[in-house]
Amino acid sequence: MRxxxxxxxxxxxxxxxxxYLALLPLLIGLLIAVPVGTAIRNVRWLRRITLTLAxxxxxxxxxxxxxxxxxLFGLKTxxxxxxxxxxxxxxxALLIRAVPEALDSVPDNVIDASTAVGFxxxxxxxxxxxxxxxxVMIANIRVIAVTNISLVSVGSLIGIGxxxxxxxxxxxxxxxxxxxxGIIAIVVLALALDLILYLIGRFLTPWTxxxxxxxxxxxxxxxxxxxxx
Amino acid sequence: MxxxxxxxDFIVDPGNWSGxxxxxxxxxxxxxxxxLAVALSAVIAVPIGLLIGHLRxxxxxxxxxxxxxxxxxxxxxxxxxVLLMGLGVMPPILAxxxxxxxxxLAGTYAGIASVDRGVVEAARAMGMTELQILFRxxxxxxxxxxxxxxxxxxxxxxxxxxxxxxxxxxxxxRYIFDGLALYKYDRVVVGAILVAVVALVVDGLLALVVWxxxxxxxxxxxTPDLARL
Numbered sequence: 001m002r003x004x005x006x007x008x009x010x011x012x013x014x015x016x017x018x019x020y021l022a023l024l025p026l027l028i029g030l031l032i033a034v035p036v037g038t039a040i041r042n043v044r045w046l047r048r049i050t051l052t053l054a055x056x057x058x059x060x061x062x063x064x065x066x067x068x069x070x071x072l073f074g075l076k077t078x079x080x081x082x083x084x085x086x087x088x089x090x091x092x093a094l095l096i097r098a099v100p101e102a103l104d105s106v107p108d109n110v111i112d113a114s115t116a117v118g119f120x121x122x123x124x125x126x127x128x129x130x131x132x133x134x135x136v137m138i139a140n141i142r143v144i145a146v147t148n149i150s151l152v153s154v155g156s157l158i159g160i161g162x163x164x165x166x167x168x169x170x171x172x173x174x175x176x177x178x179x180x181x182g183i184i185a186i187v188v189l190a191l192a193l194d195l196i197l198y199l200i201g202r203f204l205t206p207w208t209x210x211x212x213x214x215x216x217x218x219x220x221x222x223x224x225x226x227x228x229x
Numbered sequence: 230m231x232x233x234x235x236x237x238d239f240i241v242d243p244g245n246w247s248g249x250x251x252x253x254x255x256x257x258x259x260x261x262x263x264x265l266a267v268a269l270s271a272v273i274a275v276p277i278g279l280l281i282g283h284l285r286x287x288x289x290x291x292x293x294x295x296x297x298x299x300x301x302x303x304x305x306x307x308x309x310x311v312l313l314m315g316l317g318v319m320p321p322i323l324a325x326x327x328x329x330x331x332x333x334l335a336g337t338y339a340g341i342a343s344v345d346r347g348v349v350e351a352a353r354a355m356g357m358t359e360l361q362i363l364f365r366x367x368x369x370x371x372x373x374x375x376x377x378x379x380x381x382x383x384x385x386x387x388x389x390x391x392x393x394x395x396x397x398x399x400x401x402x403r404y405i406f407d408g409l410a411l412y413k414y415d416r417v418v419v420g421a422i423l424v425a426v427v428a429l430v431v432d433g434l435l436a437l438v439v440w441x442x443x444x445x446x447x448x449x450x451x452t453p454d455l456a457r458l
Binding site for chain 2: 055056058062065068071077146153156157158164166167170171174175180182183186187191194
């Protein structure tokens, strides 16, 4: 704990890099997966192919991606972009599976009703289906955000910044205090981010608060998958 | 692209497969760490998930425990445990066990809790004891989700076991870290490819097991029941 207090400003600096490296891929993943996931939902063969590709991408270890991407894209090994690309691949792979599932959770009669009152498919997707899919989406986004925060630290092994640097330095210098500081900072970042996303979800979906609280449904946070590290 | 052809040449050379530091040994070491870690995670996570799922209360405990454990960075734990306990097999295994618990706990809990309440009540009304309900009704119905959790945990552990090589252990991560240290990037790619292939193969096998475990399909029945024909 001493190290954390004495070097607080350093830890804050690393935390900023860390957050940036964890959140940018999540945004990229959302930008790709939401339109693609919505488009492929009703085309069965396209959906199956996308899901298979996504699960294959999902099995590649992050360290393996971190070191292979520079060779594929002609980047320098130390370029932080490597981590961003690798984590974007994971986030997209997870979200592209989650978006159709979240859309499936929208009741059919609601979709029929909006079609019946004359919504075009695009307008229906934007104003009815996507908003109603939010609870399941947010649950998946929370899991991805938390695992991304923990994954970025692996990037320090190939020399990229963020809080993982504290692990590498602490290990090289045989100084556990520094490692503990890194662990505390990462857990705090992850749990704070999780709480913020949870609150955003509650704010965006006010109708879920009044629904049956004692049903035996399992919270989506538990059924969502994590990422390979 | 020469890095990939270099890596390919290394993998297909039979001379690189045998011996104490050959690819064969590295794969076995990697699988051994992974199996040990997943087995220990299961011993801890499955009973807790069964208990909380059966009692159908304490959901908040599971959600917060799973979230908190997910946010713990494996690399931080690993380096910290090595400084605390010294080099050896135990620190990486412990770090991997903690990684494997959240998906197994979430899968087991979600599986048991999602069994139709009416089915459980019917079993209770027929006079089954709580243990009989758990083992003959809840577990068989929850098996696909429990094994899904096992599949997730295994995938994450295999991918992350690569990091064990950072603290001087064997496994496929050796190629990645040795390659990075020597600036031999084709060797790094060898490690990346082999880990991805091992992860894919094991994940495929477990997907088959999950498929076979779906209740009511008879996929797990060993021989056709002749007496009933």
